[in-house]
Amino acid sequence: MGLLNLASAASAWRGYEYYKSGKVKRYRETDDDQYEGQVIGSNGASYQVKINLEHPRSSQCACPHAAGRRIVCKHMVALYFSVFPEEAEDYYREVIEAEEMAEQEQEQLENAVIAYVGKMKKAELQQALLQTLFEGPEWQFERFVCENLGEYDMR
Numbered sequence: 301m302g303l304l305n306l307a308s309a310a311s312a313w314r315g316y317e318y319y320k321s322g323k324v325k326r327y328r329e330t331d332d333d334q335y336e337g338q339v340i341g342s343n344g345a346s347y348q349v350k351i352n353l354e355h356p357r358s359s360q361c362a363c364p365h366a367a368g369r370r371i372v373c374k375h376m377v378a379l380y381f382s383v384f385p386e387e388a389e390d391y392y393r394e395v396i397e398a399e400e401m402a403e404q405e406q407e408q409l410e411n412a413v414i415a416y417v418g419k420m421k422k423a424e425l426q427q428a429l430l431q432t433l434f435e436g437p438e439w440q441f442e443r444f445v446c447e448n449l450g451e452y453d454m455r
């Protein structure tokens with residue numbers, strides 16, 4: 301499994317931001333598929349980071365998140381993207397595409413609900429509304445009461 305795939309979604313994204321904002325100060329190849337570099341952390345600390353592309357879990361960073369654990373942190377991802385800028389752009393494109401896809405799916409779902417509700421009969425609507433009011437969150441019930449049954453003061 302590649303280094304990027306071992307990173308959590310949050311670490312991958314933060315790593316991309318670190319790379320883009322120039323937090324990787326320098327790096328060099330130390331061996332085949334191995335690089336080391338200096339990455340500035342969020343607290344201003346400078347971390348010595350080593351990534352091993354053949355054995356990503358052997359990558360090292362002294363940050364609190366990764367120290368002593370075999371995980372891929374944002375500093376490792378930032379270093380990786382500095383070494384392979386085209387991978388960074390591929391990654392960014394995939395994130396944007398996934399977001400657009402999720403937005404489209406949400407929009408389709410909302411349109412389907414709107415169309416369905418538009419076809420419901422009055423009795424069905426009443427039942428659905430009561431169910432939503434009694435089984436939904438309390439704030440929703442209270443708001444309905446405030447907006448429609450003013451004589452019952454919920455406060």
Ligand SMILES: [Zn+2]
Binds near residue numbers: 365374
């Ligand atoms: Zn780290």
